[in-house]
Amino acid sequence: ELSARCVFEGDQVPSSVKWSKGESDVVFDNVKKIQNTNTKQLDNSVKYFSNITLKEFAFADEGSYTCTFVFSDSNNVAASVSAVSAAVTNDECVFVDFKTETSKALTCTYTGANKVTGVTFTMPDKTTKAGELGTYAAGANAATPGTQTGSYTVTGITKFSLCT
DSSP states (O other), X not given: OEEEEXXXXXXXXXXXXXXXETXXXXXXXXXXXXXXXXXXXXXXXXXXXXXXXXXXXXXXXOEEEEEEEEOTTSOOEEEEEEEOOEEEOOOSOOOOXXXXXXXXXXXXXXXXXXXXXXXXXXXXXXXXXXXXXXXXXXXXSTTSOEEEEEEEEEEOOOGGGSOO
């Protein structure tokens, strides 16, 4: 889910607010793509808010979103925000047979538009361990996410290292 807010403060209320991604206007359906706006009268000015919520934000939705406050005199005001999507897989429990294994390699795979700069693994006792990052493999084109793996090897596994 992506939520973003645009705020304008001035001496007049805009006639409308337009959200766009790149060169295309965002079309709101009030279910998966929601926009709401409101105005707050201050002592000497008006504060105007516009919020956007994309309920099912995905890799294809990444990019620059622009909020434009439109005025009847065409003296419009705009602001942009870059939105990035990332997903991590393998968020699961790993079972180890301490009778036959004294170490266990843990891995995860990231899918997204940019190279990851760090990876950590959370142990059963809630401590975190820094992992090793693999090479980022870019997607086939701008609409396809790239992938990168991370790994960490747990060593010294005994029946006493199990969590309770």
